[in-house]
Amino acid sequence: MSTPLSDLMLNDRGFVFDPASGETFQLNPTGLRIVRLLQSGLSHDAALTQMVSEFEVDEHTAQRDFSDFLENAVRLGWRIE
């Protein structure tokens, strides 16, 4: 069982409640931004481009961290479309 990203409940401080499992999570500000972008319907590529434009990060690092982050999210039971 995994929870679609769109079902996760977030607040502005990065606190996440998964209503399917009852678990809670903490996102750091960058992680929160990624989840928000994906929840808004952006594709992975578009979300990555947006991250690079918003944060002081090069494309290579952003891409590596973006993939790691999504991989981790899947392991924690989130469904990434």
Add this chain to the structure above:
Amino acid sequence: MNRLPYIRPNIQRLQAGPVNPFRLGSSPSCVEIDGVPVAELARNYGSPLFVFSEKALREKYREAHRAFSRRYPDVQFAWSYKTNYLNAICRVFHQEGSIAEVVSGFEYEKARRNGVDGSKIIFNGPHKERADLERAVNERAMIQVDNIDELLTLASIVRDRTEPVSIALRVHLQTGTHTVWSKFGFNGDDGEVLQIIRRITTLHNLRLQGLHCHVGTFILDPENYRVAARRLVELAIEAEKIGAGQIRYLNLGGGFASHARLHYQYLPPEQTTPSLDRYAEAICETIIGLWPAGRDLPRLYLETGRALVDDAGYLISSVVAVKKRHLPSQMQTAMAAYGKSAAVMPQGNSRHALVLDAGINLLYTTAWYQPKILPARPCLDTPEPTTVFGCLCMNIDVIREDAPLPSLTTGDQVVLHPVGAYNITQSMQFITYRPAVVMIDSERKVHVIRRRENLDYVQELEAIPEHLATRTAVSRPEPHILAVA
């Protein structure tokens, strides 16, 4: 548009728990040591770099001395050379009033070269060469006899002297620690030590003047010292009854805990490490309360090492690589069993990892303790479990399995603390050079107290047999040369 500062995106599963080192909010950091920026130290003296705070050494010594001397009239600290025998460190303690406690001829010689008179040296240890014993006898060192062979060697050394030589006996006792250090000295619980004392009374020119017991290391319960002190007093009274004369000193050894944290230690050191006052109370109250009325109290010697030096030592190291570590669930359990994991964190089955430019060859004590690892710059992001690898080409080179660290990148410096006890003396040259050691004095001046090693130093004792002296020609080019040709 101004871009925002970037930190590596992270998710952390939350869990309830009374003591969670992975707390939310900003990460603690160590930007400077005694007012000197860590970045400046690394820039000027290289990375990795051991750093000692002279101020912390002196303050800790004074705290310890105060704790005991305000409870007991005749206290003498002896600096435990094996804990850290860098000359500068030893000399700080000698300046403060410590005599020396040594456990080999090598350490004895070091103490003498540091200006310590032979009569101000306590000579301990299970192996003392005959020549070293002869020197110690001639220089009136306080020899603490470990075993019967040593006693008989001493007896043969002093047989023809014109005046008797005073000695002490090392005793091991059941004090409530989970293991008794029975490797050392004579058994004080089953009558062995009294038999030895009787034997001493029959030996020409040997006089018993002291009893010594070192309970163990990193003893978190002062009550163990209360038991040791009580038993030593009882043995001293017994010794006098069987004709050994009055015991002039009791030596309670060392073993007081520093603010290091053992693997699997649940509570942080701030809550578990007893104050030096508590150790002092347990020892001094007991001796004063049980010593026969009307007799002069024996001198109390203490050989505490770790508690005085550990917290004053830091290691600056740099991040050289950032990795992701995948952990199958069974491996998480195995790691915990291996002993370097304080807790198995349910962080999916992957973990961030860092490689530092220092390895466990410099941090021998990480086998038992988990040093704090702090970034050398302020970090706003939440710490997450991070495996910290050393730089050695060895799979066992893991400094911390799960240090709570913020997002760090190559070139960032971290500070490991406390690392002042035993890491210098037990470090080994392996794969790369051992780093420099500096000491920051009370006026924030930085002094190099041991230079970084170099190839000449490492090879100084090597010799090349004559038939290998000429370089052998290698005629075949290596494949990688062929590939680019």
